[in-house]
Amino acid sequence: MAGILAWFWNERFWLPHNVTWADLKNTEEATFPQAEDLYLAGPLAFCIFMIRLVFERFIARPCAVGLKIQANGPQKAQPNAILEKVFNAITKHPDEKRLEGLSKQLDWDVRTIQRWYRQRRNQEKPSTLARFCESMWRFTFYLYIFTYGVRFLKKTSWLWNTKECWYNYPYQPLTADIHYYYILELSFYLSLLFSQFTDIRRKDFLIMFVHHLAAISLIIFSYVNNMARVGTLVMCLHDAADVLIEAAKMANYAKCQILCNLLFAMFAILFISSRLGVYPIWILNTTLFESWDIVGPYPSWWVFNLLLVLLQLLHCFWSYLIVKTACRAISKGRVSKDDHSDIESSSDEDDSPPPHQKHHSSAANGTNKNGTNGYLTGAPFSYEH
DSSP: OHHHHHHHTOHHHHSOTTOOGGGGSOOSSOOOOOGGGGGGHHHHHHHHHHHHHHHIIIIIHHHHHHTTOOOOOSOOOOOOHHHHHHHHHTOSSOOHHHHHHHHHHHTOOHHHHHHHHHHHHHHTSOOHHHHHHHHHHHHHHHHHHHHHHHHHHTTSSTTTOGGGGTTTTTOOOOOHHHHHHHHHHHHHHHHHHHHTTTSOOOTTHHHHHHHHHHHHHHHHHHHHTTOHHHHHHHHHHHHHHHHHHHHHHHHHHTTOHHHHHHHHHHHHHHHHHIIIIIIIIIIIHIIIIIHHHHTOOOHHHHHHHHHHHHHHHHHHHHHHHHHHHHHHHHHHTSOOOOTTOSEEEOTTOOSSOOOSSOOOOTTTTOOOTTSOOEEEOSSOOOOOO
């Protein structure tokens, strides 16, 4: 184990040439980032998750009720023992052959069985009220941490001159503000990483999982090798657009469509300008070029910049989805659907129970000839960071 730890914490990987861990030990004159500081993020992430539960129960939920957001979820499927057994034990997405077999067994047409499966899948999804509470929690945290970051950074020299991130590197003292900022951000992203498995599952689950891993890796990397100054810039820049997208979700759940459209437009402008403009020109320029000139590259420098470039690729992907949603919204007059919707739906769904007699029709193959068999927005946006 000692050999593995020695290999992992190899100074030639983590630190610039001629710098050792002993050089970055805390003294009475200066405090530097220590890897063990990050252990605090684990229990703090759990505390943040518990605070979220309390917040959603006693603050967000009353707000949702005040806005007349219903607690009931999607329409429930009619109880059916045979379909329920297949749904739980075999598949939640039956193929055409199985649909035909169930159709003969139940004497229902295929389209009715498809509708039952859609309703049954939706039945497991959270209600609009639950989604509102989730978004209100994220909105509150992002607003707080972004406000804190702006108030802290406007007093620093490296906000106005990014070369200050690298002068005297890595012997830059760790301030209490930077330490608090880092630990809180890391704890929040850890809580997001684990709560992603219990939160509303969206179509970009894997992409968001990669994003959270990249964010956590960037925070840890930049803290351990004391790239904390540029790290604070990255975190603050990313928190800005998240405030607006969560606010837009909340407006959508509250059925304030005009406000939702306005907030989404503001979010789209801020996201694209900051992630495709400010981020590469301001952040990547200093981490790739200014640091090269002042400090020079070393192994963890390459890893850190690789993660930053990966984040930029995610920015491009999300920007494409945002533009796609915006174009659709302009053509329809409002933000109504996108590729990250939560609730499956179809135009053939209604409130009538499934018939007990088989109806032969041209739609027996389950194809929606109106082309609306897809996803209906419950929470139209899940872009983050």
